[in-house]
Amino acid sequence: MVDNSKTGTILGMLSILPVLVSIIAFFILRGPNADVYLIIAIFGILSIIGIVLAVISAWMSKRRISKLFIGLVGLTPNVAVLAAAYLLLLAMGISEV
Secondary structure, eight states, rough: HHHHHHHHHHHHHTTTHHHHHHHHHHHOOTTTTOOOOHHHHHHHHHHHHHHHHHHHHHHHHHHHHHHHHHHHHHHHHHHHHHHHHHHHHHHHHHHHH
């Protein structure tokens, strides 16, 4: 049998990983010749994966506050990365006009 509590904790910890990968990708891909649309795509895809993992983690937590907190800790930075990707996409659209 699958232990939902343990699986929820693991998924909660994994939901933080896309944020760290986004930060590392930002520092690797930055510069004057950076492909901004590639960076936006990486941020968007990774943050959506992180949000899905955080929501599944919170759903599997069985309403325990400590386990639910792990899901929220994963959800908050992923939403922030997705918002930053959206604002970057908006800025690129405005600059092309």
